[in-house]
Amino acid sequence: PIRDFVSAPPSKLVVVMVGLPARGKTYIAKKLTYYLNWVGVDARVFNLGQYRRKYLGGQKPAVFFHPDNEEARGMRRQLAMKALDDMFDWFGTGGIVGVLDATNSTRERRRAVYDKCIAHGHKVFFVESVCNEDSLVTDNIYKVKVTLPEYRGLDVEEAVADFKARIEYYKKRYQELDMSLDPDLSFMKMMDISNRAFLINRVSDYLQMRLVRYLMNVHIQPRTIYISRHGESVNNTLHLIGGDTPLSPRGREYAKKLKEFMDIEQPDGIQVWCSTLRRTAETAQYFSNVQAWKALDELDAGECDNMSYEEIAAKYPDLFASRENDKFRTRYIRGESYQDVVDRLEPRLMELERLEEPVLVVCHQAVARCLLAYFQQIEDLASNLPYLEVPLHTVIKVTPQAYKCDIQMCNLGVDSVNTHRPRSRPSTCESV
Amino acid sequence: PIRDFVSAPPSKLVVVMVGLPARGKTYIAKKLTYYLNWVGVDARVFNLGQYRRKYLGGQKPAVFFHPDNEEARGMRRQLAMKALDDMFDWFGTGGIVGVLDATNSTRERRRAVYDKCIAHGHKVFFVESVCNEDSLVTDNIYKVKVTLPEYRGLDVEEAVADFKARIEYYKKRYQELDMSLDPDLSFMKMMDISNRAFLINRVSDYLQMRLVRYLMNVHIQPRTIYISRHGESVNNTLHLIGGDTPLSPRGREYAKKLKEFMDIEQPDGIQVWCSTLRRTAETAQYFSNVQAWKALDELDAGECDNMSYEEIAAKYPDLFASRENDKFRTRYIRGESYQDVVDRLEPRLMELERLEEPVLVVCHQAVARCLLAYFQQIEDLASNLPYLEVPLHTVIKVTPQAYKCDIQMCNLGVDSVNTHRPRSRPSTCESV
Ligand SMILES: Nc1ncnc2c1ncn2[C@@H]1O[C@H](COP(=O)(O)OP(=O)(O)OP(=O)(O)O)[C@@H](O)[C@H]1O
Ligand SMILES: Nc1ncnc2c1ncn2[C@@H]1O[C@H](COP(=O)(O)OP(=O)(O)OP(=O)(O)O)[C@@H](O)[C@H]1O
Numbered sequence: 001p002i003r004d005f006v007s008a009p010p011s012k013l014v015v016v017m018v019g020l021p022a023r024g025k026t027y028i029a030k031k032l033t034y035y036l037n038w039v040g041v042d043a044r045v046f047n048l049g050q051y052r053r054k055y056l057g058g059q060k061p062a063v064f065f066h067p068d069n070e071e072a073r074g075m076r077r078q079l080a081m082k083a084l085d086d087m088f089d090w091f092g093t094g095g096i097v098g099v100l101d102a103t104n105s106t107r108e109r110r111r112a113v114y115d116k117c118i119a120h121g122h123k124v125f126f127v128e129s130v131c132n133e134d135s136l137v138t139d140n141i142y143k144v145k146v147t148l149p150e151y152r153g154l155d156v157e158e159a160v161a162d163f164k165a166r167i168e169y170y171k172k173r174y175q176e177l178d179m180s181l182d183p184d185l186s187f188m189k190m191m192d193i194s195n196r197a198f199l200i201n202r203v204s205d206y207l208q209m210r211l212v213r214y215l216m217n218v219h220i221q222p223r224t225i226y227i228s229r230h231g232e233s234v235n236n237t238l239h240l241i242g243g244d245t246p247l248s249p250r251g252r253e254y255a256k257k258l259k260e261f262m263d264i265e266q267p268d269g270i271q272v273w274c275s276t277l278r279r280t281a282e283t284a285q286y287f288s289n290v291q292a293w294k295a296l297d298e299l300d301a302g303e304c305d306n307m308s309y310e311e312i313a314a315k316y317p318d319l320f321a322s323r324e325n326d327k328f329r330t331r332y333i334r335g336e337s338y339q340d341v342v343d344r345l346e347p348r349l350m351e352l353e354r355l356e357e358p359v360l361v362v363c364h365q366a367v368a369r370c371l372l373a374y375f376q377q378i379e380d381l382a383s384n385l386p387y388l389e390v391p392l393h394t395v396i397k398v399t400p401q402a403y404k405c406d407i408q409m410c411n412l413g414v415d416s417v418n419t420h421r422p423r424s425r426p427s428t429c430e431s432v
Numbered sequence: 433p434i435r436d437f438v439s440a441p442p443s444k445l446v447v448v449m450v451g452l453p454a455r456g457k458t459y460i461a462k463k464l465t466y467y468l469n470w471v472g473v474d475a476r477v478f479n480l481g482q483y484r485r486k487y488l489g490g491q492k493p494a495v496f497f498h499p500d501n502e503e504a505r506g507m508r509r510q511l512a513m514k515a516l517d518d519m520f521d522w523f524g525t526g527g528i529v530g531v532l533d534a535t536n537s538t539r540e541r542r543r544a545v546y547d548k549c550i551a552h553g554h555k556v557f558f559v560e561s562v563c564n565e566d567s568l569v570t571d572n573i574y575k576v577k578v579t580l581p582e583y584r585g586l587d588v589e590e591a592v593a594d595f596k597a598r599i600e601y602y603k604k605r606y607q608e609l610d611m612s613l614d615p616d617l618s619f620m621k622m623m624d625i626s627n628r629a630f631l632i633n634r635v636s637d638y639l640q641m642r643l644v645r646y647l648m649n650v651h652i653q654p655r656t657i658y659i660s661r662h663g664e665s666v667n668n669t670l671h672l673i674g675g676d677t678p679l680s681p682r683g684r685e686y687a688k689k690l691k692e693f694m695d696i697e698q699p700d701g702i703q704v705w706c707s708t709l710r711r712t713a714e715t716a717q718y719f720s721n722v723q724a725w726k727a728l729d730e731l732d733a734g735e736c737d738n739m740s741y742e743e744i745a746a747k748y749p750d751l752f753a754s755r756e757n758d759k760f761r762t763r764y765i766r767g768e769s770y771q772d773v774v775d776r777l778e779p780r781l782m783e784l785e786r787l788e789e790p791v792l793v794v795c796h797q798a799v800a801r802c803l804l805a806y807f808q809q810i811e812d813l814a815s816n817l818p819y820l821e822v823p824l825h826t827v828i829k830v831t832p833q834a835y836k837c838d839i840q841m842c843n844l845g846v847d848s849v850n851t852h853r854p855r856s857r858p859s860t861c862e863s864v
């Protein structure tokens with residue numbers, strides 16, 4: 001969609017993170033950046049901590065962040081401006097959304113950032129993360145802060161103490177976003193992630209609205225998402241793509257094994273989703289409470305449905321070549337591209353983000369690739385997503401961690417054909 | 433989707449409106465109710481004003497709303513409880529979302545409503561509308577309040593004065609929703625519709641999230657939406673459905689006329705959308721800046737694509753009969769139902785709501801029917817939507833008014849075949 005704009009691309013957007021240390025700014029920045037890339041909007045994080053470590057060296061004790069340390073403040077301000085310059089350069093090469101990941105905890109700093117962006121003709125959207133749950137903050141410090149480069153060599157408790165001192169220094173000058181003090185700014189304030197409380201002001205464009213929607217759905221409760229392709233189908237055994245055939249005997253065996261596997265996992269209050277195609281419904285048949293979603297149907301091969309790859313190559317050589325070249329964006333005649341699948345999957349993905357309960361998604365190869373790419377945050381989506389290996393008769397167990405998801409491939413030990421078609425050329429870089 | 437739940441339906445949701453008179457509560461209640469019905473969730477408004485007029489008579493001067501008028505207050509409280517009883521009865525017959533449209537302007541009243549709902553096992557979501565723009569409120573009074581039954585016979589200025597007095601009485605006891613005073617309530621406070629400012633707390637389930645998303649997109653800026661089917665296509669002239677054929681000579685003539693028509697309308701900053709099918713792109717060819725959306729493609733007739741109705745009846749008699757019987761929900765084999773089209777159109781509809789600029793949507797018969805049904809708020813969607821008349825070579829001009837949209841059909845005077853297939857039976861009531 002965004003990519004279907006025929007003429008002027010949408011204007012650039014600078015997302016400015018705001019908040020004390022260990023409030024999940026980097027977590028949110030990474031997540032929303034990946035989400036945007038997944039839906040086809042080129043986005044990138046510019047993390048001030050990395051600039052600081054690169055230009056000023058890694059070993060900064062808490063006192064560097066002391067409010068009276070004006071020299072240090074000046075340096076951090078300069079680095080923020082440097083990060084913006086780099087962002088604007090990257091906009092020049094086609095980037096659409098840049099995320100400035102820094103504390104930006106004073107009104108003065110935010111104004112400087114805002115003015116610079118506006119002067120360059122870019123829109124600005126502030127995203128603040130507030131967390132007043134001390135135990136959660138402490139948790140975050142243990143999970144992701146004690147391993148920072150600046151704490152190399154320190155013991156854990158020393159590192160925690162230093163990081164908490166850093167937070168206290170920031171608190172002295174911290175000014176939250178405020179409806180009466182910042183009435184003209186476009187912002188989203190995440191006031192308390194556990195209670196999904198938000199303050200939102202002047203969401204003025206398409207991208208901002210998408211971000212707000214996404215951030216309203218994100219949560220940090222631990223839970224697991226299970227993704228499985230349907231069991232082996234009759235068409236799989238015939239090496240035909242698409243269609244709506246029933247399961248093969250081995251596929252039916254997998255359906256039973258899948259239920260046994262989930263019975264051992266025993267996730268409380270699980271939801272089970274399948275597609276509207278016969279092979280996923282049959283695979284989920286031993287579960288109660290199954291929801292069928294058309295958005296989970298396999299990539300529509302249009303006129304090539306029910307054909308073998310060899311037939312397609314013979315009958316539609318141009319299409320076949322175009323898929324070899326750009327499998328992600330090539331649309332089957334009267335059918336879909338991977339990009340189209342991502343678009344129609346998006347509302348389901350959003351619902352996966354929102355749910356705090358575990359979910360088992362019984363779907364198809366292309367759909368599973370799109371989901372896996374998202375949870376694995378794979379880079380260079382267009383060239384890698386369509387080649388992700390998602391074998392039959394294997395449950396993908398996705399468990400969110402601090403910044404990434406832990407991904408386990410659980411082969412349930414039922415034989416099947418291999419439906420994976422590797423890239424025909426070793427790498428896109430080698431082609432002209 | 434919601435309707436694909438195989439077992440337990442989602443729990444019931446009571447949406448409780450909050451706000452002073454003339455703040456758009458009824459407007460919002462109606463809009464979100466219609467939106468829910470459109471996406472397949474049975475929703476209904478219970479308007480307290482109607483209960484008051486029905487049970488206490490229509491002629492209530494402002495003094496009825498005086499804060500010291502305890503008797504009147506008691507009566508209104510009783511009526512609110514009566515409305516809830518009726519809502520719960522309706523839940524018993526399958527309703528899912530009931531909207532209590534009343535001022536509910538005190539914490540005490542809201543608590544009474546909340547407790548009653550919870551006691552019956554229903555979830556509660558408060559939606560408050562705040563508007564501190566006096567000119568907008570006055571505008572609303574002139575637009576929709578002076579024509580109330582209680583002002584029959586009064587002149588306009590008297591009616592306005594009485595209504596303003598009513599507002600002043602409410603203001604004396606009004607208590608806004610507040611994050612610190614109502615931390616446990618799920619609510620969305622629309623703080624200022626012109627600036628899209630919102631306070632959101634504890635959005636805890638799927639339906640609530642959908643409502644929040646919808647209400648964040650709604651606005652009341654005047655603008656016009658233009659909907660047109662593509663010009664007559666080759667398949668149209670052959671009486672074949674679907675396909676991806678180019679325009680006929682008359683269709684190409686319409687493409688020119690469409691551009692001329694829009695040049696006369698001259699809406700500022702218009703966006704033009706088409707589908708990914710050839711016939712809409714050709715119809716929009718004289719516009720610059722056209723966006724192509726797959727979500728706007730015609731209902732997918734699957735295996736029946738490119739067939740005539742006669743062929744379908746002969747080759748797929750069961751499908752044909754099922755469509756005669758329930759055209760809205762019947763899915764073509766390997767294709768879509770109208771319901772499926774509504775689902776995939778939903779993100780585009782949301783974007784139509786959000787945009788303050790005019791939009792021209794060049795689409796297809798089924799898609800245009802879904803959009804028209806929404807803007808016309810037609811009742812009994814499933815039996816009426818698939819039979820809406822959307823002739824070729826006609827621009828549908830949709831202009832939002834106070835509670836409804838004004839709909840104009842502009843025939844551009846280029847001949848075409850008629851693709852409308854009326855209901856085969858005069859009315860569903862007559863069948864068994
Ligand atoms: N809204 C939130 N409130 C509190 N914790 C959160 C929130 N969102 C994510 N987290 C948690 O925050 C942790 C990551 O912290 P993160 O590094 O992102 O903090 P930060 O604000 O970037 O800190 P710093 O200022 O030091 O860079 C993760 O464990 C994640 O679960
Ligand atoms: N959030 C809003 N703020 C101000 N006006 C609005 C808002 N939403 C809709 N409106 C406008 O409100 C008008 C309709 O008012 P409506 O009858 O819905 O008010 P109400 O709050 O239901 O009043 P009452 O308490 O008398 O029933 C429409 O003209 C609409 O444009």
Ligand SMILES: [Mg+2]
Nearest residue numbers: 025026049101
């Ligand atoms: Mg960080």
Ligand SMILES: [Mg+2]
Nearest residue numbers: 457458481533
């Ligand atoms: Mg009203």
